[in-house]
Amino acid sequence: MSETMKDFENELSNSFRVLKIGEVLDGMIVDIDDDGVTCDIGYYTQGIVPNDAISDDPDFSPLRDLKIGDNTKVIVVELDDGKGNVLLSMKEARELEAWEKIEQIFEKQETVSVHIKAQVPSGVITYLEGIKAFIPSSQLSMEYVEDTASYVGKTLNARVITADSKNKKLVLSVKQVLREKEEAGRKNRISAVVPGTIFEGKVDRMESYGAFILLENGLTGLLHISQICEKRISKPSEVLKMGQEVKVKVLKVEDGKISLTMKELDTPSYDKEDTLFADGTEEPSSYSEEMTNTPFAALFSKMGL
Secondary structure: OHHHHHHHHHHHHHHOOOOOOOOEEEEEEEEEEOOEEEEEOOOOOOEEEEHHHOOOOOOOOHHHHOOOOOEEEEEEEEOOOOOOOEEEEHHHHHHHHHHHHHHHHHHHOOEEEEEOOEEEOOEEEEEEOOEEEEEEHHHOOOOOOOOOHHHOOOEEEEEEEEEEOOOOEEEEEOHHHHHHHHHHHHHHHHHOOOOOOEEEEEEEEEEOOEEEEEEOOOOEEEEEHHHOOOOOOOOHHHOOOOOOEEEEEEEEEEOOEEEEEOOOOOOOOOOHHHHEOOOOOEOOOOOOHHHHHOOOHHHHHHOOO
């Protein structure tokens, strides 16, 4: 009896309740059919959510993805749909919540997993928290992507780079995640480099202060001009050439940078030009038999030469 009186009091209270268009309500799904969703919103009459007001996601199915008894947020669209029911929108209510979540994701720079739904000019379309998002071609990979069709159907990790709820503009970047992953891998490889290690490399770039050497492990180190050779030079190009293969030794690894040296190698290599006399003849690498007949031969012998 007391329960019946409580229900009657609730109904009486609801009958005096005044709803406003745009008001966000807590509702409970009481029916789902081909036309939409019916919700109990604690009002004297039920609320109706048409299919086109449920979700923008083309893969979302009310009959499959919702169930009776689910609690949901809804927004009042019309106080009377012409049949005595309150017209509601789940989509608009979800958008408010979704944008709040997206803004938090953006502020924390979190990585999200998204499924690419469609190809559009200059990019692709996906959905995040039910909100349509755009990924430009320039943000799909480390390199610019000409053909975006191959990305449709793929699941990618991305980062929110624009979240504008007022203008409903949501832009994601896969490139940012890939760049950070590449940088993390580079730092791990650098941390494994030990000073004193000798590498084969190639001159990749030259500046006034030194040359950047692309090492065999894919990393790049700086060969300072003072570490190229023993003699003093005014620019690296006096000794090195672009693309030249060189052997270098790691001097130090500091703050994610590799410092290299050529002049401190145990076995330095010389170009053939360095072994020529002024007249163009080649300097002998050892004494020949003819040299033993010179006046200095005895002296060299005593000196152990």
